[in-house]
Amino acid sequence: MPETTADTAPETTPEPEPERRETSGATIELENLSKRYPGSAEPAVDSVSMEIKAGELIIFVGPSGCGKSTMLKMINRLIEPTGGRIHIGGEDVTDMDPVKLRRKVGYAIQSAGLFPHMTVAQNIALVPKMVGWSKSRITSRVEELLDMVGLDPGEFHGRYPRQLSGGQQQRVGVARALAADPPVLLMDEPFGAVDPITRDHLQDELIRLQHELHKTIVFVTHDFDEAIKLGDRIAVLRERSHIAQFDTPEAILTNPADDFVSGFVGAGAALKRLNLTRVRDVGITEYPTVTVDDPLQDIFNKLRAAGTNELLLLDRHNRPYKWLRRGDLMRAKGSLARAGTLVHDTVTRDATLRDALEAVLTDNTGRVAVTGRRGQYEGVVDMETLMNSVHELLDEDRLEALEHQHELQEQRAQQTHHEQEGDGAGEVKA
Ligand SMILES: Nc1ncnc2c1ncn2[C@@H]1O[C@H](COP(=O)(O)OP(=O)(O)O)[C@@H](O)[C@H]1O
Numbered sequence: 001m002p003e004t005t006a007d008t009a010p011e012t013t014p015e016p017e018p019e020r021r022e023t024s025g026a027t028i029e030l031e032n033l034s035k036r037y038p039g040s041a042e043p044a045v046d047s048v049s050m051e052i053k054a055g056e057l058i059i060f061v062g063p064s065g066c067g068k069s070t071m072l073k074m075i076n077r078l079i080e081p082t083g084g085r086i087h088i089g090g091e092d093v094t095d096m097d098p099v100k101l102r103r104k105v106g107y108a109i110q111s112a113g114l115f116p117h118m119t120v121a122q123n124i125a126l127v128p129k130m131v132g133w134s135k136s137r138i139t140s141r142v143e144e145l146l147d148m149v150g151l152d153p154g155e156f157h158g159r160y161p162r163q164l165s166g167g168q169q170q171r172v173g174v175a176r177a178l179a180a181d182p183p184v185l186l187m188d189e190p191f192g193a194v195d196p197i198t199r200d201h202l203q204d205e206l207i208r209l210q211h212e213l214h215k216t217i218v219f220v221t222h223d224f225d226e227a228i229k230l231g232d233r234i235a236v237l238r239e240r241s242h243i244a245q246f247d248t249p250e251a252i253l254t255n256p257a258d259d260f261v262s263g264f265v266g267a268g269a270a271l272k273r274l275n276l277t278r279v280r281d282v283g284i285t286e287y288p289t290v291t292v293d294d295p296l297q298d299i300f301n302k303l304r305a306a307g308t309n310e311l312l313l314l315d316r317h318n319r320p321y322k323w324l325r326r327g328d329l330m331r332a333k334g335s336l337a338r339a340g341t342l343v344h345d346t347v348t349r350d351a352t353l354r355d356a357l358e359a360v361l362t363d364n365t366g367r368v369a370v371t372g373r374r375g376q377y378e379g380v381v382d383m384e385t386l387m388n389s390v391h392e393l394l395d396e397d398r399l400e401a402l403e404h405q406h407e408l409q410e411q412r413a414q415q416t417h418h419e420q421e422g423d424g425a426g427e428v429k430a
């Protein structure tokens, strides 16, 4: 089919703008997918079938060696399956040219896997270059992606990976995987190598990105808490990637299919459900704030007017900086430089209640500051709100347990009834 359909377009149509809208997800269907590595007696992945909907974030969770990485690498054909078919967006890609497949499937791995001798921009540009994008289109895409993953393009595009923190490298890794705007994103334990606080923030970022992009994401982890936090659905895998359970986090937490799954869920299922509720779902409240540029007298006045014991001091970029207590101000003697307690941890709206609870306990101020995209202050969540949610969860659990018990009793009663009826049926009443 010819590219030009001139009859409706005006004569002087400019070069078509590269599509600004992001491509959203595509379905993935795995049909009896298998892999037997040469020389192994047992297959690493044994006839796995599964349907993933467009726009879903699916987690593969399972013990080390159960074939998670092998599954992912078959989906983007870094490894050739020895059996079965793969469909993406309804198209059979099992035999497709792997280079073409790269346009459909982005891939991010642990420790980002960035090329050390290439700049951030060059790393991100890899796939777009490979599939033949123009220079200008690549340049603007790199800027856009850096911004998308929360890195200042001007500051970061020329840096080398060794000049980045682990978390920043991981962000670049995600940007690179998204570069050619593929409908499918595969992530193999991407946050496995960073510290817990950075991991929480990267998880929040991924959730925010997914709200915007609606990609189909397959995310591998061996951390069940991470699975609960991120997954629309979770596939709990046992050896050879046999699916033990494939369901929503709620269903798996409340109704694990068998002992293997229960073992994975671990203890404290009720508290784990804190991972299912987001900060955005509970009350974010306002809190009296002042900025580093406010005169000390104004700060005093604000504290008096606020009727709280404490104020939140924001830096010049409107980011939470310190908690200022009344006593801190008394001792400040004209300068805020050494007054107050630094804010150690903040959460975004996409953080879980568990993250928020952890942050409250870390900062020990009875509340945690909620921040937006570039770390700007948006409000606070206080301990009371968090505890109310915990109580609700525990109450729900108790109710469910009671209902379950009640059902069991009914069943038993009915069974006894049947048995008695059955026994008595053929006998003559005395
Ligand atoms: N290239 C390979 N050659 C032979 N065996 C492999 C290869 N890669 C992985 N395996 C084996 O396949 C199984 C699954 O590995 P993998 O997919 O890496 O598991 P996971 O990612 O769940 O830890 C393991 O038993 C592993 O030893």
Ligand SMILES: [Mg+2]
Residues within 6 Å of the ligand: 068, 069, 070
């Ligand atoms: Mg692996």
